[in-house]
Amino acid sequence: MQEPRAIAAFSSLANQTRLRMLKALVVAAPDGMTAGAVSEAVGASPSRASFHLAKLADTGLVSARRQAREIIYAIDFAAMGALVAFILQDCCSNHAAVRACCGLDEGQSPAKPGSQR
């Protein structure tokens, strides 16, 4: 991931509505949600939801596909992973302190409670 795309991705995440959309889409993964469902989930008008979903799709953090009358948005975990990799590698030069702070490098289990930090 290059700098311009990373900046666009960070910009996408720097908004409450979009962050909440993303969280809803994580819960709904890998199936995704219709634009209307996302709109309801975050309490935004259809037009406003469309605006923010378009931004998330532009940056590649989510994908969009039409299914009959509905448009289904789904999170792209690979893109999210690439963004994390950008922070870790490009920004922080793989500095151990950064990796340590997010509970990595000490075991493989993704969600072991209490083991992070």
Added chain:
Amino acid sequence: MQEPRAIAAFSSLANQTRLRMLKALVVAAPDGMTAGAVSEAVGASPSRASFHLAKLADTGLVSARRQAREIIYAIDFAAMGALVAFILQDCCSNHAAVRACCGLDEGQSPAKPGSQR
């Protein structure tokens, strides 16, 4: 890390000048750099550099301390790590696909070349 702080942090990273400052500060870690040095490193006027450094400091991604006439900025790796943790845990619910995409969960060595991805 809570949502508002994460949003502010993403906002900080969503800017070329600040991203480059951060990279310079990673290289200069853990000592840090004077505001003037950062200013030169990214090719920004003192006033512009001060504006962006203040933003980075506000969000806690960098720290500032006065040393005689100079002000020394240093990256806060813990804060960077907390932001990565926010993406991984709060945003992505520790989804394995995200962790996999950044070369984690397959070995502990932080910077082993060729082993990531």
Added chain:
DNA sequence: CTTTCATTTCAAGCTATCTTGAAATAAACT
């Protein structure tokens, strides 16, 4: 106590982003 150096603060103008509601598109159904 004035000068010098490093940095910040301020005010102005500019650009980008967000919100709102109305109108347009797209697909299915009658």
Added chain:
DNA sequence: AGTTTATTTCAAGATAGCTTGAAATGAAAG
């Protein structure tokens, strides 16, 4: 063809963020 449902696009106004250069602060040195 006309209607309904789902979503996007558009235009307008509001808010936030960026850049610039000048003025102000803070700290050391003569």
